[in-house]
Amino acid sequence: MTNVLLADSIKIRRSSFDSTEYVFSSQLYNYKWISLNHFFKTFGNDFSINYDNWTLNAKLKNHKITFYGGSAYYKIDDNLYHLPMPIERVGNGLYIPLFEFIRVLKTHFYKTIKYNKTIDAIILTPGKYSLGLISINELSNGTMINIEADTLFNKQHCKIWDNDGWLYFTIYGANIDVNKTKEKYSYGHINEVDVRQANESVQLSFKFRNKFSSYDFHINEKTNSITINVRKEKTKDEVVKKRSKWLIDTIVLDAGHGGKDPGTVLGRLHEKDIALDIVLQLGKMLENNLGVKVVYTRKTDKFIPLWKRPQIANANNGKLFVSVHVNGVDNSPGTYGTETYLLAPRGTKKAIEIAAKENSVIQLEKNQDRYKNMLSPQQYILATMAQREFMKESLEFAQLVESNYSNRLTSKSRGLRQAGFIVLIGASMPSILTEVGFITNKKERNNLAKYSYRKKIATSLYDAILKFKTEQDKKINEIR
Ligand SMILES: [Zn+2]
Numbered sequence: 001m002t003n004v005l006l007a008d009s010i011k012i013r014r015s016s017f018d019s020t021e022y023v024f025s026s027q028l029y030n031y032k033w034i035s036l037n038h039f040f041k042t043f044g045n046d047f048s049i050n051y052d053n054w055t056l057n058a059k060l061k062n063h064k065i066t067f068y069g070g071s072a073y074y075k076i077d078d079n080l081y082h083l084p085m086p087i088e089r090v091g092n093g094l095y096i097p098l099f100e101f102i103r104v105l106k107t108h109f110y111k112t113i114k115y116n117k118t119i120d121a122i123i124l125t126p127g128k129y130s131l132g133l134i135s136i137n138e139l140s141n142g143t144m145i146n147i148e149a150d151t152l153f154n155k156q157h158c159k160i161w162d163n164d165g166w167l168y169f170t171i172y173g174a175n176i177d178v179n180k181t182k183e184k185y186s187y188g189h190i191n192e193v194d195v196r197q198a199n200e201s202v203q204l205s206f207k208f209r210n211k212f213s214s215y216d217f218h219i220n221e222k223t224n225s226i227t228i229n230v231r232k233e234k235t236k237d238e239v240v241k242k243r244s245k246w247l248i249d250t251i252v253l254d255a256g257h258g259g260k261d262p263g264t265v266l267g268r269l270h271e272k273d274i275a276l277d278i279v280l281q282l283g284k285m286l287e288n289n290l291g292v293k294v295v296y297t298r299k300t301d302k303f304i305p306l307w308k309r310p311q312i313a314n315a316n317n318g319k320l321f322v323s324v325h326v327n328g329v330d331n332s333p334g335t336y337g338t339e340t341y342l343l344a345p346r347g348t349k350k351a352i353e354i355a356a357k358e359n360s361v362i363q364l365e366k367n368q369d370r371y372k373n374m375l376s377p378q379q380y381i382l383a384t385m386a387q388r389e390f391m392k393e394s395l396e397f398a399q400l401v402e403s404n405y406s407n408r409l410t411s412k413s414r415g416l417r418q419a420g421f422i423v424l425i426g427a428s429m430p431s432i433l434t435e436v437g438f439i440t441n442k443k444e445r446n447n448l449a450k451y452s453y454r455k456k457i458a459t460s461l462y463d464a465i466l467k468f469k470t471e472q473d474k475k476i477n478e479i480r
Pocket residue numbers: 256257263264271325326358
């Protein structure tokens with residue numbers, strides 16, 4: 001019989017704090033049915049099934065149990081019992097209605113079996129304790145304490161406070177197996193854990209080695225578990241390190257292309273020249289008005305391989321990387337506007353295609369091997385690790401760049417995009433690539449050819465950098 005409408009699974013745990021097992025189930029005649037095969041394979045022993053007569057044998061809690069496909073009889077040890085309906089054969093398995101099976105389990109094996117609504121699971125032998133294991137995880141910025149629970153506690157029934165290096169947590173209406181949690185805890189910041197059962201509450205105390213600055217807790221409604229987060233006080237070194245991370249004191253300007261690689265060309269106009277002029281103008285403004293160090297990947301008409309550009313940025317301890325390019329598109333003279341790119345988080349096919357044009361310069365490079373597999377999904381993830389840490393800042397900065405273009409240029413913003421530009425891979429700082437206009441659009445081409453228009457672009461970028469630096473400076477003041 002193959003009246004299967006929906007293959008599904010039922011969550012079952014041996015006890016409250018055991019891991020969840022998923023047992024096959026099916027929807028038949030509007031009931032949920034559970035796979036006897038799968039259940040006994042998971043929770044029983046000596047499982048076997050004879051397909052000549054559809055007889056299933058297994059052991060559960062040292063009792064022999066037998067079910068017969070197509071029959072309403074089942075046997076436990078040598079006693080015969082009767083079900084209100086026959087066992088169904090579905091595929092290679094024997095299925096029984098879930099509510100019937102729970103009755104069988106309750107009668108013969110698990111007297112206290114219960115269904116836990118929050119975790120949507122059947123617990124075969126629920127314990128008498130509502131709290132389970134306490135686990136302590138050290139994080140770089142503090143400590144996370146996780147307490148397993150088999151019921152959903154109300155936040156109002158929990159209380160947290162601290163005194164003299166101790167953190168106290170009380171859960172009213174809870175109980176815990178004190179002996180089971182009495183292992184020796186010595187995890188980094190915590191050197192003592194005390195667990196006590198009072199009349200109607202559980203009292204947890206944690207002694208911290210180092211000062212903590214703040215703490216809170218939350219209750220996970222999916223798992224019932226309670227999580228306490230304790231943030232440690234930052235050491236002087238960490239504050240200095242963190243501050244220097246946000247301090248925009250060195251800006252790396254990357255004029256796209258150069259030397260034997262002219263970039264997009266139309267008539268006498270070369271992308272490499274436009275990009276270099278904008279970068280030089282921008283650099284001068286930054287040095288004169290912002291007092292930051294400016295590093296150029298090139299200051300002249302020189303060929304620099306793509307891989308070398310983020311390396312120059314890293315070697316100079318850059319805090320912001322701006323790569324300037326000019327766009328071009330075949331057969332679409334009407335297309336114009338600015339685009340600013342972030343490195344795509346994944347090497348998706350689309351992101352790689354978009355980047356193909358700017359990446360194609362590697363064909364002019366002598367040692368192309370170093371790019372081998374760089375854009376394969378797995379290599380890409382590794383290669384872009386350095387950049388991912390700065391994704392948020394790169395995005396903030398890219399937004400500033402595009403909005404400042406809108407303020408100053410007669411062009412239009414085509415918005416933020418993501419692509420797998422090699423020049424952005426590996427830079428350990430917020431990084432963007434900006435396409436300042438289309439050389440293939442007549443009006444924009446005429447503009448880009450003018451010094452005054454390129455100055456407007458440089459000024460827009462300057463404004464964006466100024467705003468970004470101001471924001472980052474604010475963050476530094478927030479670091480205690
Ligand atoms: Zn380019």
